[in-house]
Amino acid sequence: QTASPARRSISTAPKGPYFCFDIDGVLKQGSHVLPQAKAVLQILSGNNPLKRRYPFLCVTNGGGSLESERCKKLTKELEVEIGEHQIVQSHTVFRSLVPQYADKPVLVVGGIEDRCRRVAEAYGFKHAYIPADVLAWKPAVWPYHKLTEHEWTYVKHADFSSVSFAAILVFHDSRDWGRDVQLVLDLVRAKDGVFGTSKNPKDPSQWTPGRQIPVHFSNPDLLWGNEFSQPRFGQGALQESMAAVYKLTTGHELHRTTGGKPTNATYTYAAHLLSSQIAHLTSGTPINLHPTSSSAPSLPGRVYMIGDNPASDIAGANAFGWESILVKTGVFRGEKREDAEHVPTVVAEDVWEGVKWALEREG
Ligand code: G3P
Ligand code: MG
Numbered sequence: 301q302t303a304s305p306a307r308r309s310i311s312t313a314p315k316g317p318y319f320c321f322d323i324d325g326v327l328k329q330g331s332h333v334l335p336q337a338k339a340v341l342q343i344l345s346g347n348n349p350l351k352r353r354y355p356f357l358c359v360t361n362g363g364g365s366l367e368s369e370r371c372k373k374l375t376k377e378l379e380v381e382i383g384e385h386q387i388v389q390s391h392t393v394f395r396s397l398v399p400q401y402a403d404k405p406v407l408v409v410g411g412i413e414d415r416c417r418r419v420a421e422a423y424g425f426k427h428a429y430i431p432a433d434v435l436a437w438k439p440a441v442w443p444y445h446k447l448t449e450h451e452w453t454y455v456k457h458a459d460f461s462s463v464s465f466a467a468i469l470v471f472h473d474s475r476d477w478g479r480d481v482q483l484v485l486d487l488v489r490a491k492d493g494v495f496g497t498s499k500n501p502k503d504p505s506q507w508t509p510g511r512q513i514p515v516h517f518s519n520p521d522l523l524w525g526n527e528f529s530q531p532r533f534g535q536g537a538l539q540e541s542m543a544a545v546y547k548l549t550t551g552h553e554l555h556r557t558t559g560g561k562p563t564n565a566t567y568t569y570a571a572h573l574l575s576s577q578i579a580h581l582t583s584g585t586p587i588n589l590h591p592t593s594s595s596a597p598s599l600p601g602r603v604y605m606i607g608d609n610p611a612s613d614i615a616g617a618n619a620f621g622w623e624s625i626l627v628k629t630g631v632f633r634g635e636k637r638e639d640a641e642h643v644p645t646v647v648a649e650d651v652w653e654g655v656k657w658a659l660e661r662e663g
Contacts, residue, residue: 310345359388402424420471438496460495463495471518488554501550519561571597
């Protein structure tokens with residue numbers, strides 16, 4: 301699959317700079333699109349005196365829909381063409397788990413309605429179940445929510461007393477933390493991943509990490525920024541809630557993996573998409589939409605990561621060797637670089653000031 305052919309009248313900056321934008325707290329605040337974001341992306345797309353285009357990506361710990369759907373929504377919101385090859389979401393790297401779980405039952409947690417199930421199935425997970433399916437099987441598993449008429453239209457029916465789950469994948473932010481903490485921990489302490497069963501509390505060999513059903517979170521965000529005056533709890537807070545209740549109820553540590561920013565896997569994936577975009581724009585090479593290499597490509601110029609969250613955007617960029625620009629429109633509420641737990645290359649008021657600084661710095 302290749303992206304739409306590049307417009308010929310605009311040249312591409314062969315040596316960059318290239319840009320990687322976080323979304324929540326940088327380009328958008330909740331549903332509000334920052335006007336600075338539209339202006340900046342217009343300039344980077346070639347609407348500038350040099351008629352020069354600067355390759356860019358959006359890399360978010362958000363998600364909940366297919367990349368092909370999200371980029372269409374972003375194109376409309378930001379009023380600039382964003383292709384599928386220009387977006388990395390929290391769960392994008394879950395594609396790498398498909399070979400391991402394609403034909404096995406997995407519990408997909410998070411997001412709105414059954415959208416994340418549909419994303420999982422589009423990735424290649426053939427037996428993706430969601431928490432609402434479990435409530436349809438036995439409403440008493442979580443007695444505080446009665447399935448609505450609409451929920452009954454999308455639940456998948458199964459007798460979960462005979463389903464042995466292979467893994468739990470937290471694709472996106474949970475919309476019912478209580479239910480999801482209950483169901484995830486039901487499975488983690490179950491015998492062989494079957495709801496309604498339990499490991500033998502007296503047999504330590506059943507509680508070793510290798511015997512625990514894997515729990516894969518798609519990002520570690522304790523906080524994230526929207527239009528509210530203070531940052532909101534993200535998937536990292538859900539992880540800690542689950543781990544705390546698991547420790548209290550079993551005495552054991554919850555073993556889990558985490559993707560998204562600031563992990564190297566997500567930045568490597570982003571770097572490959574950027575490399576593919578640069579090659580396509582400069583020499584027409586077809587875009588590789590689903591890079592699988594785990595080693596980082598070298599890029600012909602500097603990359604600037606623009607984010608609002610020191611713990612994910614700045615930490616990840618710094619560790620990956622990219623320049624990092626911390627903006628004040630999201631999680632970070634400090635004034636200067638040293639106020640951030642992960643010190644950025646520079647602090648900027650917003651995405652416009654950040655890009656302007658980078659372009660002036662690169663000359
Ligand atoms: O769920 C959204 C949040 O965790 C962070 O989104 O775009 O700031 O990485 P973003
Ligand atoms: Mg953000």
